[in-house]
Amino acid sequence: MTASEADQGTVDRRLPTPRRVSRRTVLGGAGALGAGVAATTALAACGPVGGQPTAAATHTGPVTLGPTSDVPVGGGKIYPEQVVVVTQPAAGTFKCFSATCTHAGCLLHDVTGGTINCTCHGSQFSIVDGSVTRPPAAQPLSAEQITIAGGQITLT
Secondary structure, eight states, X not given: OOHHHHHHTOOOOOOOOOOOOOHHHHHHHHHHHHHHHHHHHHHHHTSOSSSXXXXXXXXXXXXXXXXXXXXXXXXEEEETTTTEEEEEEETTEEEEEEOBOTTTOBBOOEEETTEEEOTTTXXXXXXXXXXXXXXXXXXXXXXXXXXXXXXXXXXX
């Protein structure tokens, strides 16, 4: 409002006219937003979703992992602190592998249905020998040495 309008009492009280937005502008913005969401999702898929990148396990001597009863027949158990997975493919047969996915270095997530599973990108490994049963991993899991004594599993 100007000083002369205030003096004369003739103030224009109408609201400013909204700027018209074309349909092309709205659709273009929606498309850009959708592309941004898709790009973010695609990039997130290449990171550790559901898994964690792992550091190499270091142990200087034998480490007791726990009782053999913790490892189900036909399944396994992941020991995240030691970055290993122990499986029992058949009753009384125990195997141990690195719990680091050979595809992107994520910590493996679980052992179900006869496979050791990585949720980062869907790789799966055999509980029998650590071989790849489902890519994208191309290399098998490395074997680790364990001993079984008195119902206890020891990483050596």
